Amino acid sequence: MEWNEVVTLGWWQFAFRWLHVIMGIMWIGHLWYFNFTQTPTMPKIPQELRPGVARYILPEALWWFRWGAMMTIITGLILAALQKEFVQVITIGLSTTPHNPHFISLGIGMWLGAIMWANVWFIIWPNQKKNMGLVQVTPEQRTRAARVAGLASRVNTLLSIPMLYGMTSVHFY
Amino acid sequence: MKNPLDSLTQTVVLGFVLTMIMVLVIHALAA
Numbered sequence: 001m002e003w004n005e006v007v008t009l010g011w012w013q014f015a016f017r018w019l020h021v022i023m024g025i026m027w028i029g030h031l032w033y034f035n036f037t038q039t040p041t042m043p044k045i046p047q048e049l050r051p052g053v054a055r056y057i058l059p060e061a062l063w064w065f066r067w068g069a070m071m072t073i074i075t076g077l078i079l080a081a082l083q084k085e086f087v088q089v090i091t092i093g094l095s096t097t098p099h100n101p102h103f104i105s106l107g108i109g110m111w112l113g114a115i116m117w118a119n120v121w122f123i124i125w126p127n128q129k130k131n132m133g134l135v136q137v138t139p140e141q142r143t144r145a146a147r148v149a150g151l152a153s154r155v156n157t158l159l160s161i162p163m164l165y166g167m168t169s170v171h172f173y
Numbered sequence: 174m175k176n177p178l179d180s181l182t183q184t185v186v187l188g189f190v191l192t193m194i195m196v197l198v199i200h201a202l203a204a
Contacts, residue, residue, distance in 0.1 A: 154179075162192040
């Protein structure tokens with residue numbers, strides 16, 4: 001079989017779906033690590049050991065987390081374009097009649113994912129920079145930044161459940 | 174009133190409730 005018989009549009013669609021899932025796992029895996037493991041465990045860690053998490057694990061995990069989010073949305077948008085479904089998903093399937101539940105479900109999932117991406121880059125990361133001391137702030141501002149980042153992270157954990165319904169329902173609807 | 178997002182369990186339960194609402198919306202819009 002010649003390479004150009006294998007590397008078709010269908011292959012690129014598959015390849016970008018594969019990359020989108022890999023990047024999505026990188027992102028949501030870290031999100032769930034923060035919410036299911038790190039945050040609930042921190043109060044149980046002896047005070048003298050906590051800097052190990054805050055200074056070494058947190059910055060590293062946040063790097064994979066935010067760039068995982070970036071690569072997930074980029075590969076997702078490319079995938080939608082390769083599928084020639086960009087307009088249908090952006091408009092949540094309402095641009096065509098009859099309304100197609102495939103695009104409604106995927107479109108809602110896509111918008112939830114976009115909200116989550118914005119949450120990572122415009123709320124969680126700027127506040128984590130204050131929390132980790134990368135940006136100089138007062139102790140009160142630092143406490144508030146940690147609270148805002150934590151709540152935004154919880155919102156993303158909440159949204160990840162319906163978002164993944166939308167993403168994985170494409171073969172059902 | 175306590176913020177439900179402070180509880181991981183309540184966050185996950187709310188996630189599933191939101192999913193059920195989403196399913197209803199999908200079916201209502203597709204009908």
